[in-house]
Amino acid sequence: MKNVIITAGNDSVIKVWNARLYEQLGKHTGHVASVTCLALDGNFLISGSDDCTVRLWDLVPASRDGNMRPAAPFQGSALLRTLRGHKAPLRGLVVLPEAGHVASASSDGRLLLWDYSQGAVLRRFHHVEEFSCLACRHDVNEIIVGTMQNSILRFPIDDGDLDRSIVP
Secondary structure (H helix, E strand, C coil), X not given: CCCEEEEECCCCEEEEEECCCCCEEEEEECCCCCEEEEEEECCEEEEEECCCEEEEEECCCECCCCCCCECCCCCCCCEEEEEECCCCCEEEEXXXXXXXXXXXXXXXXXXXXXXXXXXXXXXXXXXXXXXXXXXXXXXXCEEEEEECCCCEEEEECCHHHHCCCCCC
16 A cells, blocks of 8 residues: 555554545554554555554455445455464564565564464464564575564574465
């Protein structure tokens, strides 16, 4: 979705704004605690929250009459899936766009790699330190995680995690 700004925060609402006019176009509601992280994959928005869930949203829902054009005006709240697997608040999300996967990190030291279209956890990593952020290094197939204890951790991901055609 072009020409929009997406914001979220302590009110648990994700807001979509017109980037030129700074007018709110719509909102996504569903989280029950602060929204702590956002990631985009094409027209899909992925959000993480203090409610320990990852949610997948359709940024461009179809019109009510079934046509493929976007609904007008934008209404939001097109929740496609809720992913549950974390036991603590989410601190970061990163999309692996080649595969349609997303990695999520929570403050309890869990890193989960999801096939978000299926709602399935593909890989689980755990560490004793509290995670605070993450990024993906595609050149070496690893996820980098920062911790509250000032560590930088590296988690290898297989080529199969990056290529949807290899993952069963």
